[in-house]
Amino acid sequence: MKIREKFTCPLELTHDVIKGKWKPxxxxxxxxxxxxxxxxxKDIQGITQKMLLEQLKELMEFGFVNKKVYNGYPxxxxxxxxxxxxxRMIEALSIMQQIGIDFLLDRQSRAPIQE
Amino acid sequence: MKIREKFTCPLELTHDVIKGKWKPxxxxxxxxxxxxxxxxxKDIQGITQKMLLEQLKELMEFGFVNKKVYNGYPxxxxxxxxxxxxxRMIEALSIMQQIGIDFLLDRQSRAPIQE
DNA sequence: CTGGATCCCGAATGATACTG
DNA sequence: CAGTATCATTCGGGATCCAG
Numbered sequence: 001m002k003i004r005e006k007f008t009c010p011l012e013l014t015h016d017v018i019k020g021k022w023k024p025x026x027x028x029x030x031x032x033x034x035x036x037x038x039x040x041x042k043d044i045q046g047i048t049q050k051m052l053l054e055q056l057k058e059l060m061e062f063g064f065v066n067k068k069v070y071n072g073y074p075x076x077x078x079x080x081x082x083x084x085x086x087x088r089m090i091e092a093l094s095i096m097q098q099i100g101i102d103f104l105l106d107r108q109s110r111a112p113i114q115e
Numbered sequence: 116m117k118i119r120e121k122f123t124c125p126l127e128l129t130h131d132v133i134k135g136k137w138k139p140x141x142x143x144x145x146x147x148x149x150x151x152x153x154x155x156x157k158d159i160q161g162i163t164q165k166m167l168l169e170q171l172k173e174l175m176e177f178g179f180v181n182k183k184v185y186n187g188y189p190x191x192x193x194x195x196x197x198x199x200x201x202x203r204m205i206e207a208l209s210i211m212q213q214i215g216i217d218f219l220l221d222r223q224s225r226a227p228i229q230e
Numbered sequence: 231c232t233g234g235a236t237c238c239c240g241a242a243t244g245a246t247a248c249t250g
Numbered sequence: 251c252a253g254t255a256t257c258a259t260t261c262g263g264g265a266t267c268c269a270g
Contacts, residue, residue: 008140008160010215011208015139018211020260024130025123037234045123048262053235063218074232075270088214093126095207096133099200100125103178136245163246164251 017062017089022047022055024093027081030065031090034080064089132177132204137162137170139208142196145180146205149195179204 007013018024022044029035029043037056041049056079059065064086070076081087122128133139137159144150144158152171156164171194174180179201185191196202 007215009143009212010219011139011143011212013215013218014211015133017214018130019134022261024126028124028126049234050236050264051262054261057235069234071270073270075234077234085214085218088210088217092207092210092214095203095210096129097124097126099132099203099207100122100128102203103128103200104125134244165247166245168251 014089014092017059017064018093020055020058022051023059024096026052026055026059027064027086027089028093028097030079030081030086031093034068034078036076036078040079129204129207132174132179133208135170135173137166138174139211141167141170141174142179142201142204143208143212145194145196145201146208149183149193151191151193155194 018027025044025047026040029040035043037049037052041047041052044052056065056067060067064082065079066082066086068078068080070078081090133142140159140162141155144155150158152164152167156162156167159167171180171182175182179197180194181197181201183193183195185193196205
């Protein structure tokens with residue numbers, strides 16, 4: 001994904017960053033600290049290595065994620081949130097997470113009792 | 116859009132709500148208070164009435180927006196953010212807005228000087 | 231051989247245009 | 251305004267490549 005040049009408002013820019021099925025989840029995972037591709041792949045159920053790499057690449061282009069390469073054997077690469085941009089995004093995602101939780105609770109309380 | 120039944124994490128739910136090109140912008144506009152369809156259409160450049168209606172409908176289904184119908188002449192319908200859900204979303208969007216602003220400023224400060 | 235990364239392509243989904 | 255057609259973007263599978 002290329003970064004857009006024209007925006008009506010800055011919100012659109014940020015929305016671009018977390019657009020897509022996986023990006024919010026990846027960022028959300030990375031709040032726990034830096035981790036390898038394989039760990040992310042294990043933690044995020046349903047994602048393929050390919051998707052993960054694609055999305056991480058885009059997040060890096062936007063400057064919200066970065067990576068460290070350890071030249072050892074086996075080769076290891078760790079991904080992490082950038083400071084302050086990546087970390088800042090977690091603030092927004094935290095609220096979204098809470099909204100989601102509240103939504104589910106609220107919905108549950110209205111749901112018919114299942115016996 | 117139908118609400119998903121299966122989630123890995125609540126974040127996905129909220130992400131569904133602001134998914135799409137226009138929803139965040141619509142919500143963001145509505146933070147200023149209730150307003151009519153035509154006002155929204157004027158304020159959000161580039162949106163068609165059809166898109167606007169579609170997206171508003173989805174936001175209402177999710178419970179983040181609601182509408183009041185005034186039975187007068189001419190008929191008027193005002194859309195507004197729900198309490199507390201819709202208002203809560205504005206908190207998240209505010210952070211995203213700020214991230215977008217910072218991103219642009221930062222990018223600008225690094226850009227080559229144009230003479 | 232292992233883990234990281236890219237390419238190609240069809241399928242699914244989303245956005246806009248068109249039309250009555 | 252709603253229904254449909256068209257166009258663009260995204261998702262995902264799988265093959266493949268590169269580097270220790």
